[in-house]
Amino acid sequence: MTDFTDDQVERYARHILLKEVGGVGQSKLMDAKVLVVGAGGLGSPAILYLAAAGVGTIGIVDADIVDLSNLQRQIAHTTDRIGMSKVESAKTAAKAINPDINIVTHETRIDASNALEMISDYDIVADGSDNFETRFLINDACYLAKKTLVSAAILRFDGQIATYKAHVHNDDGSHGPCYRCIFPEAPPPGQVPSCAEAGVLGALCGMMGSLQTTEILKEIMGIGDSLSGSLIVVDGLSTDFRKIKVKPDPACALCGEHPSITDLSIHEGADAPVCAVNG
Numbered sequence: 001m002t003d004f005t006d007d008q009v010e011r012y013a014r015h016i017l018l019k020e021v022g023g024v025g026q027s028k029l030m031d032a033k034v035l036v037v038g039a040g041g042l043g044s045p046a047i048l049y050l051a052a053a054g055v056g057t058i059g060i061v062d063a064d065i066v067d068l069s070n071l072q073r074q075i076a077h078t079t080d081r082i083g084m085s086k087v088e089s090a091k092t093a094a095k096a097i098n099p100d101i102n103i104v105t106h107e108t109r110i111d112a113s114n115a116l117e118m119i120s121d122y123d124i125v126a127d128g129s130d131n132f133e134t135r136f137l138i139n140d141a142c143y144l145a146k147k148t149l150v151s152a153a154i155l156r157f158d159g160q161i162a163t164y165k166a167h168v169h170n171d172d173g174s175h176g177p178c179y180r181c182i183f184p185e186a187p188p189p190g191q192v193p194s195c196a197e198a199g200v201l202g203a204l205c206g207m208m209g210s211l212q213t214t215e216i217l218k219e220i221m222g223i224g225d226s227l228s229g230s231l232i233v234v235d236g237l238s239t240d241f242r243k244i245k246v247k248p249d250p251a252c253a254l255c256g257e258h259p260s261i262t263d264l265s266i267h268e269g270a271d272a273p274v275c276a277v278n279g
Contacts, residue, residue, distance in 0.1 A: 002027040008100070012054055020151040025221040026054060032220045035059040035122040037110055037138060039086040039202065042128035042152050043091075044076035045209030045258035046216070049095035050126075051101055053217055058094060059122055061106040073202035110134065112267035115141040124172040124216055126149040128209070132186035137267045139179035143167055143254055144263065148219055150227075151179060152212040155192075157201050157236035159208040163215050163227035166248060174248075181249040181256075204236045 004012070004023070014031075015021045031054050036043045039062040050058050050252055064079045064086050078091040087105035094103055106118060110129075119141050127138045127149060133153065142149040145168055152161040166178040211232070218224045233242045254261045 002203035033057040039090040041205030112264040145252040159234040
């Protein structure tokens, strides 16, 4: 277990007081490495709460710059940082909360050429991307790299979140679903509008990003019930939370009994930017 300094004991006191966390759990957080894809509506609260929790290394992937239209929901950024790269802006915000942590910036798009190498350096991935192409890419890369994925999505007043770790097998050989088990393929272009087209309630981003971070912290410390095998769907207008049980698909192209996806070649040539809007 990590030897805490006096400042760390004081900083993380409210965690250490929790019997489910304690010094052992806090040590696990401080040793953990989490990659956040997208420093936008979902990534912003996730990055800030991961930093506050003391997660030792946080990677941030985003190729975008801060824009005035982001500030309604992307709380890691500020008006005086308009025009700054989002990864540097988010790093500034996270380090202001907790200077002890390590922030690794990836000012680039995540694609088939770099996804596996990038993801392999981390323990858990938080997907805050805003397009289906990137979500499928991240899911496939996490499965192939044997990394746990906590994925959230939002649009208008609705949100959803799930944890995917189909690479983890139980004693009987069974495993949970991956993203493709629930969503086998992306909808046709134009069928689902983006947040830029349909809008999003800013505070909902904070709600879903905080839920996403909670699940990440649980996975790191190995406490509570994993969200693997469940999908939470949130209706912000009615304040309705539904937890839906989901099962692995034996015919899944990635994690099924006869997979047809064994590498990321299916994603080669795709030009899907990682925008920071998923919010």
